[in-house]
Amino acid sequence: MTATLITSTGCATAIAGSPVAASSAVPIDGGNYPTQPREIPPFAPGDTADQLRQASLIIAGAVTSPADVDPSLNWAVADVGRGSNVGGLALIDSTTFSWMVPGKLAFDLAAPTFYGGYLVARKDKPGGGASISEGDTADNDHRTVDIGVIRYTSDSDVAGVASALRRDRAATAAVQGSLTGDGLPGHPDAVAVDSDTGQARPDGGSWMVQHGPYLVYVFVGGAATSTKSLAARMVDAQIKRLDNTPIDEQSVSEPASDDERILSYTIPDPSDGAWYYSSRAWLHQFGADWKTDSAKLSQAGVDLVGVGADTVYRAADPQRARALLTATLPTARVVPGGVPGVPGSVCVATRGAFDYKDHYTCGAVRGRYVAVVTGQEQLAAAQQMIGAEYEMLQQAS
Numbered sequence: 001m002t003a004t005l006i007t008s009t010g011c012a013t014a015i016a017g018s019p020v021a022a023s024s025a026v027p028i029d030g031g032n033y034p035t036q037p038r039e040i041p042p043f044a045p046g047d048t049a050d051q052l053r054q055a056s057l058i059i060a061g062a063v064t065s066p067a068d069v070d071p072s073l074n075w076a077v078a079d080v081g082r083g084s085n086v087g088g089l090a091l092i093d094s095t096t097f098s099w100m101v102p103g104k105l106a107f108d109l110a111a112p113t114f115y116g117g118y119l120v121a122r123k124d125k126p127g128g129g130a131s132i133s134e135g136d137t138a139d140n141d142h143r144t145v146d147i148g149v150i151r152y153t154s155d156s157d158v159a160g161v162a163s164a165l166r167r168d169r170a171a172t173a174a175v176q177g178s179l180t181g182d183g184l185p186g187h188p189d190a191v192a193v194d195s196d197t198g199q200a201r202p203d204g205g206s207w208m209v210q211h212g213p214y215l216v217y218v219f220v221g222g223a224a225t226s227t228k229s230l231a232a233r234m235v236d237a238q239i240k241r242l243d244n245t246p247i248d249e250q251s252v253s254e255p256a257s258d259d260e261r262i263l264s265y266t267i268p269d270p271s272d273g274a275w276y277y278s279s280r281a282w283l284h285q286f287g288a289d290w291k292t293d294s295a296k297l298s299q300a301g302v303d304l305v306g307v308g309a310d311t312v313y314r315a316a317d318p319q320r321a322r323a324l325l326t327a328t329l330p331t332a333r334v335v336p337g338g339v340p341g342v343p344g345s346v347c348v349a350t351r352g353a354f355d356y357k358d359h360y361t362c363g364a365v366r367g368r369y370v371a372v373v374t375g376q377e378q379l380a381a382a383q384q385m386i387g388a389e390y391e392m393l394q395q396a397s
Contacts, residue, residue: 028339028340028341029340029341029384029387030388031381031384031388033385033387034267034392035388035391035392037265037392038264039264040257040258040263040264043255049093051254052090052093052115053116054255054256054257054275054276055116055252055255056090056092057090057276057277057281057285058116058247058251058278059247059252060090060118060277060278060281060284060285061281062245063088063120064120064234064237064238065120065147065280065290066122067122067290069233070124070233071291072124073122074122074126074290075124075288075290076088076122076288076289076290077122077146078288087121087284088120088121089118089119090117091118092117094109097109097110100119100217101193101206101217105165105168105169105194108161108168109165112152112160114150114151114152115151115152115252117149117150117151117215118149118284119146119147120146120147120284121146123144123222124143124144126288142202142222143221143230144204144219144221145218145219145220145230145234146219147218147234148217150215150217151213151252152213152215153213153253154213155210155213158210158212158215161215162189162208166191169191169193169194184207184209184232185228186235187207187209189210190208190209190235192207203221203222204219204222205220205221205227207231207235209235209239211239211242212242214242216235216238218238219231259306260304263275263308264392265306265371265389265393265396266306266308266309266312267309267310268308269308274306274308275306275307276304276305276307278303278304279294279297279298279303279304279305282297282307283297296324296327296328299320300320300321300370301316301320302316310371310372310373310385310389311372311373311374312369312371312393313328313372314369315368315369315370317368318365320368321367321370322344322365324370325344325346325364325370328372329346329348330348330350330361332349332361333350333358334347335347335349335360335379338362339364339386339387339390341387344364345362345363345386345390347360347363347383348360348361348362349379359374359377360379360382361373361374361375361382362386363386364389366393366396367393367396367397369396371389371393373386
């Protein structure tokens with residue numbers, strides 16, 4: 001999966017279809033890539049992992065950002081969960097839960113039936129290593145805040161989880177370190193949990209708070225002047241967002257495999273499938289710089305994003321879609337001619353610090369849709385993918 005707003009990747013992506021020699025007989029060359037929208041089949045019965053993942057991405061649209069509470073917490077903690085994402089992680093099993101709590105506590109979270117969840121991690125400085133384990137080791141000079149939301153089937157399931165956490169945390173703490181005390185300002189029932197998950201992260205405190213069928217998780221670490229105060233503010237903001245933007249239960253209990261056909265317009269990615277995002281969910285998953293990236297999506301009126309082998313954004317109107325394309329492409333060497341036959345298309349060549357050759361990003365606009373392909377080793381592949389996209393988007397409304 002590849003998605004880019006203001007940055008580009010130096011990694012090549014293997015895509016279904018293949019580039020072929022450009023043909024001068026047709027105005028637009030889509031190579032062997034699909035040029036007609038494809039039907040996205042419903043999730044297969046028993047396909048729990050994919051359903052949980054899409055449901056979790058729906059839940060991500062209702063997760064607050066640490067930058068909403070403290071604008072200095074602007075920067076994504078890179079590769080939470082060591083995935084293709086930037087600063088967010090779909091919570092779908094005890095393995096992903098173990099990024100929040102250690103050992104037995106992760107199994108406590110996964111024991112009842114849940115629809116999915118999402119974890120966001122941001123910090124008050126840019127950069128760092130390639131992953132949380134490389135970039136934030138003993139980084140106590142800066143603040144890091146994680147906020148997570150898990151949606152269970154009932155309030156009683158959440159209450160049972162809270163009881164299990166209280167019961168099992170003592171043994172965990174005895175082995176892995178002391179616990180910060182229970183309770184947060186305004187949330188006396190907050191359950192303190194061990195923040196030593198085995199991942200390299202700053203010193204700090206973690207809590208779980210029940211809100212109806214939701215369990216809200218917060219971690220505050222590093223140079224926080226008042227850990228509990230900031231944690232309480234994060235929980236307050238998260239609860240307010242859940243109340244103001246309620247998640248329809250059916251949308252996460254039986255998530256649709258596509259949303260308004262946005263994924264039917266993407267190029268298939270056989271390695272990672274295709275997933276749809278609200279603009280907020282996309283920012284959590286891929287936005288490295290919250291202030292800049294959120295402003296660009298907001299200004300374009302983006303309400304839906306589809307990510308397969310490429311990324312398709314739905315903007316408010318064609319004019320704002322054109323502005324988004326300009327903002328989306330990385331600052332790099334422009335390839336003359338763009339995509340042959342595709343009006344207004346742009347291609348750029350980028351080369352990372354450790355790359356020995358260029359990688360190509362191409363993009364185009366059709367109507368209010370923006371299609372962007374990144375990280376291709378062959379210019380022809382990037383051009384043909386966008387050529388195919390332009391043909392597909394002819395049928396979008």
